[in-house]
Amino acid sequence: MSVLKEAPQTVKPPEPRRLSLPIASLVGLAALITALGVGHLIAGFVGYNASPFVAVADFVIAHSPHAVVVWAERTLGTADKTVLKIGLAVVLVLFAVLAGQVSRRTPRGGQIVVVLLGIAGVAAVYERTDVGQLALLAPVVSLAASAFVFTWLHHYALPPAFDESRPPKGPTRRQVLSRGIGVAAGAGVAAVAGQVISGTGSADTSRAAVGPLVAARKAPPLPPDADFxxxxxxxxxxxxxxxxxxxxxxxxxxxxxxxxxxxxxxxxxxxxxxxxxxxxxxxxxxxxxxxxxxxxxxxxxxxxxxxxxxxxxxxxxxxxxxxxxxxxxxxxxxxxxxxxxxxxxxxxxxxxxxxxxxxxxxxxxxxxxxxxxxxxxxxxxxxxxxxxxxxxxxxxxxxxxxxxxxxGWAEQAPIKTESRIDTAKVTSGKLRVAGTAWAQHIGIAKVEVRVDQGPWQPTTLSTEVNKDTWRMWWTDLAVPSGSHTVTVRATDQSGYTQTDQAAEPVPDGASGWHSVMVNA
CATH class of the missing domain: 3.90.420.10 (Oxidoreductase, molybdopterin-binding domain)
Known part of the structure; x- marks a missing residue:
């Protein structure tokens, strides 16, 4: 009589232990905030520009390709630095999230990302000419603090398992979130402290102590009709x-x-x-x-x-x-x-x-x-x-x-003779146009305007203060009702009349006639 043997049951191996996507991202963000806060705190003692965030941003400005610089100037104008701050912050957040995502099972991948970012901060500070060697403390301590926080918080959220078949019970998501927020809050306090410390030795304090500056050779008083x-x-x-x-x-x-x-x-x-x-x-x-x-x-x-x-x-x-x-x-x-x-x-x-x-x-x-x-x-x-x-x-x-x-900008950069229209509006049945012209170190001789393709008409100039300053102009024009194009051009005291040939600012300044549309 044969005995039927029961087939052995297959034991399903335990699921690999790993952090959830939100918790992994939190670990990376906490390390980033720590790096920025601690770096800013140390910079308060060794020089504000040693702050890793500031140093990296200046590095980006100094090494941006020419095409990027020109695009930023034309597109963003004076808001370029604000946009850079926002853009750099976004990039750092993405790297922080990346550090967390590549470390869901083990912290090693994220530690590498953290170290690489820290090295970038050290290199950016090292290149600066406005801080001493002691300034390297800021990015170095920043790197050490962020690496420590990343490793510590990762181990807290995912304790090392000595027996994969019986993993230890880890903390709850709320507990990990609580610690992450605590770290971020502490880093925020450090950043504020660094800002306060920097302010105590700021240039504003030194500037306030300068006192009044009295010229031995004063400029002549401005004439009453220096502007309009x-x-x-x-x-x-x-x-x-x-x-x-x-x-x-x-x-x-x-x-x-x-x-x-x-x-x-x-x-x-x-x-x-x-x-x-x-x-x-x-x-x-x-x-x-x-x-x-x-x-x-x-x-x-x-x-x-x-x-x-x-x-x-x-x-x-x-x-x-x-x-x-x-x-x-x-x-x-x-x-x-x-x-x-x-x-x-x-x-x-x-x-x-x-x-x-x-x-x-x-x-x-x-x-x-x-x-x-x-x-x-x-x-x-x-x-x-x-x-x-x-x-x-x-x-x-x-x-x-x-x-x-x-x-790619020019070695020789004399300012070009130019003019612009600042206002054009109908007043008492006439079109009143006013604006500014300049030809520094030569001086403005006359400014003319025209309506549509009509003849050039003279304008009234303000009193010249000196040849190194701008000069204002205005005139009243009789125009029929409807839409019109008003154009201005200036002639400097050398006899040169500004060109109508349009040129971009690169490499030695823009040129062309300024025009505006008006409704009379």
Whole structure:
């Protein structure tokens, strides 16, 4: 008699242990927030720009391809840095989520992502020229803290199993969420503390201590008809709060007067340095100067005028004895931005180039270059207006290539003769048109307007303040009812009439006639 044997039952192996998608993402995000918070806290002690987020953002700005830079300027304008902040934050969040997703079973994959991001932060801080070696503490500690939090929270959410067939009971989702939120809250407190600590040594405190700046050579009083603001033109002097701002600084550099100095070196007979007190103790000069950004489109508003207070740049350069072979003045900002100015213009005593320390009756605003900046009339800002300047090196053109020259912009950048229409409206049965024209260091001779394809008609000019400032204009036009195109053009004091040939800002400034549509 045969005995039937019962077939052995197949034991189903246990499901692999792994984190859920939401919990894995939480682990990565908690590590990211820790990195940013701790990095910002340490940066409060070693230098605000050592914050990994700030350093990486500036690295992106400094190394972006030329096409990307041009696109950002045209598309985003002055909002480019805000968009960069948002974009960088989104990218970091995606990497944090990725770190969690590749670590659902074991933390190793996420640890690699965290370390790679941390190394990027260390490299970005290492490259900066406006912080010392101690600043590397911020990204290094940030990396260590984020790696620790990632590993600790991962092990808490998914305890190591010594027996895969009998996994230990892990924490509930609520418990993991509670710890993750606790970590994020702690990192947020650290970030706020870092911000507060940075503020105690900020440039604002130093700026407030400067006191009034009194020019030994004051600019003449403005004539009463320097502008036609009541007719629609801008005020002749642009308030500091409205003055256009274009620069590459992701975060405004915080430079205190006692830490600032200007070095003049390179092709000079003697290297010299000036402290803020050295500059402040010299006889100060005040000048009205209109500044224009090369990115300004035809009819654009990236142009402003201020009363700058400072010293003649040529006097400082004479102290160094610039050699005849020097072709460019290579200026460097505290944040590493570089700018090339033709040496012959910087050395021209008739140009009126300044090392400015004041603007519109007060010390330079921090966002406009405090403690000191270069201002050279008649040149677009990218070759003449270095903010937070700390170094002027004289060199050949082949020796150095500055930030914008590396990106295809021109070496020589005289401001083009241009005009724009600021307002055009029907008043008392006539079309009143008003606007602005500029040809810095040459001066405006006349401004003309035309309706549709009609004849050019003269306008009334404001009183000229000096050849380095803009000039306002206005006129009343008799036009029939209906829709019309009003166009403006200016002629400078050399006899040149601005061209109607449209040109993009790259490589040496936009050109063309500005037109607006009106309904009479």
């Amino acid at each position: 603001q009541k007719l629609g033109s801008p005020p002749f002097i642009t308030p500091n709060s409205d003055f256009y701002r274009i620069d590459t600084a992701f975060v405004v550099p915080q430079v205190r007067t006692e830490e600032w100095n200007l070095k003049i070196h390179g092709l000079v007979n003697r290297e010299v340095s000036f402290s803020y007190n050295d500059i402040r103790s010299r006889p100060l000069v005040e000048r009205e100067i209109t500044m224009t950004c090369v990115s300004n489109e035809v009819g654009g508003d990236l142009i402003s005028t201020a009363k700058f207070i400072g010293v003649d740049l040529v006097d400082l350069l004479d102290a160094a004895g610039v050699q005849s072979g020097a072709e460019q003045m290579y200026a460097t900002s505290i944040d590493g931005f570089t700018c090339s100015t033709p040496a012959k213009i910087a050395l021209d005593p008739t140009r009126g180039a300044m090392l400015a320390i004041g603007m519109n009756g007060e010390p330079l605003p921090v966002e406009h270059g405090f403690p000191a900046r270069i201002v050279i009339p008649g040149l677009y800002g990218y070759v003449s207006a270095t903010k937070w300047v700390t170094s002027l090196e004289f060199a050949k053109w082949d020796d150095r290539q500055s930030y914008w020259l590396q990106r």
